[in-house]
Amino acid sequence: MARVPAPDPVAPGAHGTPALIRSVDRAADVLELLARERVASVTDVAAALGVHKSTASRLLAALEARDLVAQDGERGKYRLGFGIVRLAAAATARLDLVEQSRPVIRRLAAEVGETVNVARLEAGAAVNLDQALGPAAITSHDWVGQRTPLHATSSGKVLLASMDPDARERVLVGPLGRFTPATVTDPAALRRQLEAARTAGWASTVEELEAGLNAVAAPIRGRDGTVVGAVSVSGPSYRLTPERMPGIAAAVVAAAGEIGERLGWYG
Numbered sequence: 468m469a470r471v472p473a474p475d476p477v478a479p480g481a482h483g484t485p486a487l488i489r490s491v492d493r494a495a496d497v498l499e500l501l502a503r504e505r506v507a508s509v510t511d512v513a514a515a516l517g518v519h520k521s522t523a524s525r526l527l528a529a530l531e532a533r534d535l536v537a538q539d540g541e542r543g544k545y546r547l548g549f550g551i552v553r554l555a556a557a558a559t560a561r562l563d564l565v566e567q568s569r570p571v572i573r574r575l576a577a578e579v580g581e582t583v584n585v586a587r588l589e590a591g592a593a594v595n596l597d598q599a600l601g602p603a604a605i606t607s608h609d610w611v612g613q614r615t616p617l618h619a620t621s622s623g624k625v626l627l628a629s630m631d632p633d634a635r636e637r638v639l640v641g642p643l644g645r646f647t648p649a650t651v652t653d654p655a656a657l658r659r660q661l662e663a664a665r666t667a668g669w670a671s672t673v674e675e676l677e678a679g680l681n682a683v684a685a686p687i688r689g690r691d692g693t694v695v696g697a698v699s700v701s702g703p704s705y706r707l708t709p710e711r712m713p714g715i716a717a718a719v720v721a722a723a724g725e726i727g728e729r730l731g732w733y734g
Contacts, residue, residue, distance in 0.1 A: 490526070493518065497526055498547065501536060506544040564696050565597045567729040568687070572698060575722045576601035579715055581702035584610050585687070585726075586622040587695060588630070591638065593623040596696070603706070615676065618643050618657055619650050621684035622697035624670035628661040629686055629694035635661075649674045669716040674704055681707040683716045685723035690731035698723045 493516055500507055500515050507515070513523035527545055530536040534550030568585045576583040580603035586593040592614035617623035617638055627635055643652040651657050664670035669685040676682075684699035700715050701707070707715065 493522075494526055494530060497523075497530060498535065498551070501545060501547045506539045506546045508543050508545070512545075563730065564687070564726075568696075568698065568726045569597060569599075571722050571726050571729070572597065572599040575599070575698070575700070575718060576604075579700055579718055580604070581700050581707060581715075582610075583722075584622065584699050584701065586615070586620075586626070586684075586697050586699065588617075588626040589614075591617070593617055593620055593626055593697065595622075604702070616644060616646070618652070619646050619672065619676045620699075621670050621672045621682040621701070622699045624661060624664055624672070625684045625686045625697040625699075626694065628664045628670065646676050647674055647678050649678075651675060667716075668720050671709075671712050671716070673709060679704050681709075681712070683707070683712050683719050685716065685720040687723045687730070688727040688732045692732055695730070696726075698726060 496516050497512055500512060504511070509520055509523050509527060512527060513520045516523060516526075518526075527536055531538070531545075531548065534548045536545045537548035538544070539546045564585065564587060572583040572585055576599035578601075580601040582601060582604045583599045584595050585597045586595045588594075593616070594614050595610040595612065598611050615623060617627040627638060630638075639654040639657060641652070641654065643654070643657070644650070645652050651660065660670070669683060671681070671683045673681050680701060681704045682699050682701035684697045686694040687696040687698055689695035698719060700719050
């Protein structure tokens with residue numbers, strides 16, 4: 468049943484925020500309508516939402532500008548746009564990475580005794596998607612959902628090393644924030660570290676994000692061989708020492724390879 472027509476959103480002002488929320492809600496209704504009906508006209512959308520045709524037209528135009536809807540071959544009809552596919556693919560890739568890596572990182576955390584994280588590149592940062600705590604972990608700090616800098620974390624360096632050269636240079640020109648006295652903020656020095664990471668297959672940080680915290684990370688490759696994430700082991704600097712890092716790195720590289728295989732990459 469169609470909704471009773473409602474007035475257009477009020478002009479910005481005291482009620483601007485409720486109007487904005489109402490517009491977002493209506494936009495979601497449009498997407499759900501098109502998912503259900505496959506195609507719909509401005510009149511169909513207006514009737515389903517209980518709004519004037521002018522409001523429905525503006526909603527469709529805004530969604531079309533974002534490629535979330537597109538005009539169908541039939542004149543005056545709209546369907547879901549490719550932007551929906553792009554968003555769905557990104558969400559699916561993120562969920563797949565978490566699902567496929569979880570049993571591996573839990574086993575790795577038990578093996579090395581430290582905290583293990585899985586991260587991926589999102590909007591210029593390493594975003595932690597999942598975490599497993601080893602029996603020796605001395606902190607319950609939850610990194611899941613946190614954005615960490617590319618140049619000051621082991622996962623970030625792995626992701627930065629795998630980026631398109633032009634995109635990587637845009638990061639390297641800075642400014643590169645300093646978090647501790649050990650943070651590498653010199654672009655030339657960081658370039659050398661990234662080249663070493665590509666050659667070795669893993670990267671490390673020594674008290675570069677937090678004093679007393681060291682880490683090692685390796686790249687996770689997707690079905691086509693591109694780097695889709697990173698798995699890292701972090702621990703206190705008195706235990707995860709530079710001397711111990713190569714041994715830990717071997718376990719991390721093996722875990723990253725196993726996750727890649729679970730995602731469909733076979734080297």
